Amino acid sequence: MTRFWQAAPSVGHPLTRIEGLDKVTGRARYAGDVAVPGLAYGAVVPATIPRGRVLNLDVEATLAMPGVLAVVHRDNAPRLTDIGEGTLFLFQGDRVAHWGAPVALVVADTPERAREAAERMRVDYFPEPPDTVFRADHPGLYEPEYVNPRNPTVTGKGDVDAALAGAAVVVDAEYRTPAQHNNAMEPHSATAVRSDGRITLHTSTQYAYGVVPTLSKLFGFAPGTLRVLSEHVGGGFGNKGMPPRPDTVLAVMAATLVGRPVRVTLTRPQLWPLTGYRTPTAQRIRLGADQDGRLVALEHRAALQTSRLHEFTEQAAVYSRPMYGAENMRTSHRVVALDVPTPRWMRAPGEAPGSFALESAMDELAEACGVDPVELRLRNEPAVDPTTGQAFSSRRLADCLRVGASRFGWAGRDPRPAVRRDGRWWRGTGVAGAHYPARAAPTTAHATALPDGSFVVRVAASDIGTGARTVLTQLAADALEVPVDQVRVLIGDSGFGPAMGAGGSMGTASWSWPVVTACRELAGRLAAGEPLPPDGLTSTFDSTAAIGARADYARYAFGAHFAEVAVDVTTGEVRVPRLTGVYAVGRVVNPLTARSQSIGGMTMGLSTALLEESSMDGRFGDWVNHNLADYHVATNADVGEIDVTYVDDPDDELNPSGVKGLGEIGIVGVAAAIANAAWHATGVRQRELPITPARAAR
Amino acid sequence: MAGPELASTVRLMLNGAPVELVVDNRTTLLDLLRDRLDLTGTKKGCDHGQCGACTVLLDGRRVNSCLQLAVAVAGREVTTVEGLADDEPHPMQAAFVAHDAFQCGYCTPGQICSAIGMLDELAASWPSAVSTGPVRLDDAEIRERMAGNICRCGAYPHIVAAIREVAGGD
Ligand code: FES
Ligand code: FES
Numbered sequence: 003m004t005r006f007w008q009a010a011p012s013v014g015h016p017l018t019r020i021e022g023l024d025k026v027t028g029r030a031r032y033a034g035d036v037a038v039p040g041l042a043y044g045a046v047v048p049a050t051i052p053r054g055r056v057l058n059l060d061v062e063a064t065l066a067m068p069g070v071l072a073v074v075h076r077d078n079a080p081r082l083t084d085i086g087e088g089t090l091f092l093f094q095g096d097r098v099a100h101w102g103a104p105v106a107l108v109v110a111d112t113p114e115r116a117r118e119a120a121e122r123m124r125v126d127y128f129p130e131p132p133d134t135v136f137r138a139d140h141p142g143l144y145e146p147e148y149v150n151p152r153n154p155t156v157t158g159k160g161d162v163d164a165a166l167a168g169a170a171v172v173v174d175a176e177y178r179t180p181a182q183h184n185n186a187m188e189p190h191s192a193t194a195v196r197s198d199g200r201i202t203l204h205t206s207t208q209y210a211y212g213v214v215p216t217l218s219k220l221f222g223f224a225p226g227t228l229r230v231l232s233e234h235v236g237g238g239f240g241n242k243g244m245p246p247r248p249d250t251v252l253a254v255m256a257a258t259l260v261g262r263p264v265r266v267t268l269t270r271p272q273l274w275p276l277t278g279y280r281t282p283t284a285q286r287i288r289l290g291a292d293q294d295g296r297l298v299a300l301e302h303r304a305a306l307q308t309s310r311l312h313e314f315t316e317q318a319a320v321y322s323r324p325m326y327g328a329e330n331m332r333t334s335h336r337v338v339a340l341d342v343p344t345p346r347w348m349r350a351p352g353e354a355p356g357s358f359a360l361e362s363a364m365d366e367l368a369e370a371c372g373v374d375p376v377e378l379r380l381r382n383e384p385a386v387d388p389t390t391g392q393a394f395s396s397r398r399l400a401d402c403l404r405v406g407a408s409r410f411g412w413a414g415r416d417p418r419p420a421v422r423r424d425g426r427w428w429r430g431t432g433v434a435g436a437h438y439p440a441r442a443a444p445t446t447a448h449a450t451a452l453p454d455g456s457f458v459v460r461v462a463a464s465d466i467g468t469g470a471r472t473v474l475t476q477l478a479a480d481a482l483e484v485p486v487d488q489v490r491v492l493i494g495d496s497g498f499g500p501a502m503g504a505g506g507s508m509g510t511a512s513w514s515w516p517v518v519t520a521c522r523e524l525a526g527r528l529a530a531g532e533p534l535p536p537d538g539l540t541s542t543f544d545s546t547a548a549i550g551a552r553a554d555y556a557r558y559a560f561g562a563h564f565a566e567v568a569v570d571v572t573t574g575e576v577r578v579p580r581l582t583g584v585y586a587v588g589r590v591v592n593p594l595t596a597r598s599q600s601i602g603g604m605t606m607g608l609s610t611a612l613l614e615e616s617s618m619d620g621r622f623g624d625w626v627n628h629n630l631a632d633y634h635v636a637t638n639a640d641v642g643e644i645d646v647t648y649v650d651d652p653d654d655e656l657n658p659s660g661v662k663g664l665g666e667i668g669i670v671g672v673a674a675a676i677a678n679a680a681w682h683a684t685g686v687r688q689r690e691l692p693i694t695p696a697r698a699a700r
Numbered sequence: 701m702a703g704p705e706l707a708s709t710v711r712l713m714l715n716g717a718p719v720e721l722v723v724d725n726r727t728t729l730l731d732l733l734r735d736r737l738d739l740t741g742t743k744k745g746c747d748h749g750q751c752g753a754c755t756v757l758l759d760g761r762r763v764n765s766c767l768q769l770a771v772a773v774a775g776r777e778v779t780t781v782e783g784l785a786d787d788e789p790h791p792m793q794a795a796f797v798a799h800d801a802f803q804c805g806y807c808t809p810g811q812i813c814s815a816i817g818m819l820d821e822l823a824a825s826w827p828s829a830v831s832t833g834p835v836r837l838d839d840a841e842i843r844e845r846m847a848g849n850i851c852r853c854g855a856y857p858h859i860v861a862a863i864r865e866v867a868g869g870d
Contacts, residue, residue, distance in 0.1 A: 018797050018798060018800065019797065019800065021805075022796075022797035022800075023789065023793075023797060025802060025805030025808050026781075026789065026793040026794075026796045026797055026802075026805075026808055026809075026812060027741065027781065027782065027784075027785055027789060027793060028739070028740070028741015028742070028780065028781035028782045028809045029782075030805055031740060032740075032743075032806065034740075034744075035734070035740035037722040037738050037740075068705055074827065103809050112724060112735070113731060114724045114726040114727060114731070115724075117707075118726070184852075185852055186804070186806075186852055187743070187745045187753055187804065187806040187807045187850065187851070187852045187853075188743070188745070188804065188806040189744070189745070213752055233806075234805065235804060236743070236805070236806030237803070237804040237806060237852050238804075238806045238855055267744075269747060270745070270747065270748065270750075270751075340819070419754050466803075466804055467802070467803030467804030467805065467853045468803065469803070573866055592785070594719055594800045595800060595803075596851070597800070597803075598800045598803050598855060598858060599803070601854055601855070601856075601857055601858070602803055602853045602854035602855065603854070605854030605856065606852075609854075629746065629750060630746045630748070630750035630850065631743070631746060631748065631750045635850060635852060636854070636856075637846075637847040637848075637849075637856075638842070638843045638844075638846040638847050638849070638851070638856040638859065638860070639843045639846075639847035640847075641843070641854070641856045641857065643857075644857050693767070
């Protein structure tokens with residue numbers, strides 16, 4: 003065998019994506035692209051009431067339509083185990099929990115026939131009066147036992163009320179963010195193929211491994227029955243995380259009933275009620291400070307919504323816990339269960355809306371104290387996590403703010419609002435801080451040396467566009483001390499064993515831990531002369547114990563965002579000609595794909611600042627703008643110059659690769675930076691997203 | 701109750717080769733490509749002409765294939781992302797890889813077909829909403845003309861850079 007022990011470290015180099023050519027030539031197959039012989043197609047029949055019961059389904063007429071193979075519904079669906087996940091407990095009774103919930107699935111031999119039959123299916127309901135509209139003073143608001151993912155609902159220290167009463171300067175304001183939908187470009191799709199008592203499920207998921215235990219419990223499958231494949235995933239942003247979405251359950255049910263492979267691809271409008279969204283929020287911030295802007299009190303209270311099917315509480319006030327130091331602090335959450343679809347993860351859940359509130363309030367405090375907003379943040383840097391008292395493994399917020407200020411040209415900024423008129427535009431600039439937790443979850447990986455000198459690494463990671471396949475290849479190559487083209491990283495197969503999903507900015511940290519460890523061990527075995535069997539030599543590592551043994555630190559990525567905003571004097575149209583993002587995210591494995599993630603996060607931040615809002619029609623419990631023409635996301639024409647940079651952030655308390663993850667931090671604080679800049683431009687405070695022309699106009 | 705289903709025989713030129721098949725009249729060009737011909741490079745993001753993921757070239761012009769019925773493109777020439785490369789990738793495909801002009805890649809075939817069609821429109825001096833005089837390629841023109849292709853991953857600055865390079869603006 004030949005093996006090159008050349009020291010050519012790949013980490014830190016802008017390697018183009020391993021699967022890049024497959025993606026630009028159309029060869030890359032996503033879940034709904036996989037060719038399967040004998041495929042049948044399932045189309046969802048959605049409920050058209052927000053609350054009540056299904057009285058009658060006209061199954062017979064539907065079955066008589068051309069090409070219809072089956073109708074899956076409450077009378078013939080496989081019986082499921084109630085695993086406490088109402089969104090997946092499909093066709094088990096006659097209750098309708100929200101508008102758009104599946105009441106039947108029509109399976110036909112062509113997509114056209116399935117769709118027509120589903121659209122024509124007659125369903126009779128017994129409707130009940132719904133409660134669908136979120137309000138900050140809803141009487142049903144309560145304190146849940148915990149908030150996502152498992153954070154305490156309430157934290158506090160000191161006496162916030164007394165400190166506020168004695169503070170020289172007080173800011174007390176409410177901030178609102180609307181329901182937002184993730185809208186990855188690839189709609190959810192699941193294809194179930196049964197053979198020999200086993201099921202292969204091709205699905206669009208951020209968490210190939212995680213789908214298996216959930217569906218196995220739900221259906222009562224024995225271990226080894228279900229295998230999930232997700233080689234390429236067309237974006238997720240949390241929307242394809244855990245739990246699996248209903249398309250997976252529907253495909254498995256249908257394939258079981260018709261004895262053929264079945265594909266269920268949701269339509270774009272069906273994503274609104276069936277796959278999750280970010281809850282609307284109402285957040286009250288109270289800040290007390292001395293005349294120089296040093297905080298004495300910080301309170302963050304969040305009101306949120308969930309559904310009646312499942313309690314899911316977005317951790318919006320969690321953002322304020324480690325961010326700025328104050329002697330007296332309180333954060334709390336309340337949630338109300340409505341007759342609406344269940345909210346789920348959306349990029350930087352908690353931190354995205356929470357940062358809009360706190361970072362906007364900090365700008366108001368800067369104004370009230372007459373302190374520059376960058377300087378104000380520097381003055382409130384805590385030495386340790388102000389809520390838990392833990393030391394930070396590393397905290398480079400100040401570096402991010404200083405580097406950003408210099409790149410953006412912040413020095414000499416006139417703090418006065420509404421004094422920069424430039425033709426038809428009011429111009430302004432704004433800043434916000436950002437943080438996002440740096441976590442890792444137990445994962446197993448295998449590294450195999452093959453007799454031809456190449457290596458194969460297997461881990462059930464998902465590449466939803468993050469560049470996971472590419473950065474894992476780089477990390478594995480360096481650990482093996484071989485060039486990247488000698489290493490193949492295989493991902494997106496639940497058969498590779500337990501693995502974290504692509505979520506919570508934990509993917510690279512979690513997957514690389516066992517990948518790097520197994521590769522190093524394998525290299526050591528080879529160097530020690532261990533013989534290479536014909537089918538290869540494999541090292542396997544499970545990171546569970548190593549993660550549990552980590553020292554007690556507060557681990558976070560930090561960042562700063564700067565925005566330049568122009569507001570049309572007449573129409574109120576808001577433009578963002580320039581954004582700067584500076585991040586401390588541990589080690590940057592691949593500056594090319596990292597930059598793509600960062601500009602992607604900032605772009606989504608811009609999009610939520612100016613455009614995104616799902617509008618609930620309270621009578622129907624349906625979002626009226628459930629399509630991409632009426633729910634606006636940023637397009638190419640909305641985005642200006644984006645400057646991204648990373649500060650050095652060596653941190654030995656993270657994981658073997660020293661990475662913190664950077665999928666989410668790019669969105670955190672961007673809306674606040676833009677809102678603060680809009681105020682600087684016009685003098686009108688923006689406490690509610692999105693900043694529409696009507697809200698922005700002076 | 702539904703009326704009888706209608707089907708038609710359709711002949712077209714697809715990526716340079718003739719194709720003839722019987723299609724359900726309800727079938728869109730997008731579904732014909734994806735479900736009947738296993739050309740899944742062309743993606744379905746919305747099925748309503750709202751996202752651009754399904755963009756192909758029809759007689760050389762960019763169109764949303766989800767808005768074309770298959771029966772309506774009979775006799776015409778369709779080029780999909782699979783038909784752009786010869787032995788080598790098309791320069792636009794290579795530039796998208798080099799500039800990392802995508803993340804998940806799901807919008808990418810549509811972006812690439814759209815970019816190729818767009819450069820022909822520029823060459824033919826078609827004005828856009830941001831043109832103020834004779835049409836010249838700059839970033840504002842690219843952003844405006846590519847605004848019909850949504851990239852939720854937000855690769856826009858890299859898409860602009862890739863197109864600029866292919867157009868010779870770099
Ligand atoms: S799928 Fe055709 S425009 Fe979206
Ligand atoms: S690359 Fe993911 S939508 Fe454009």
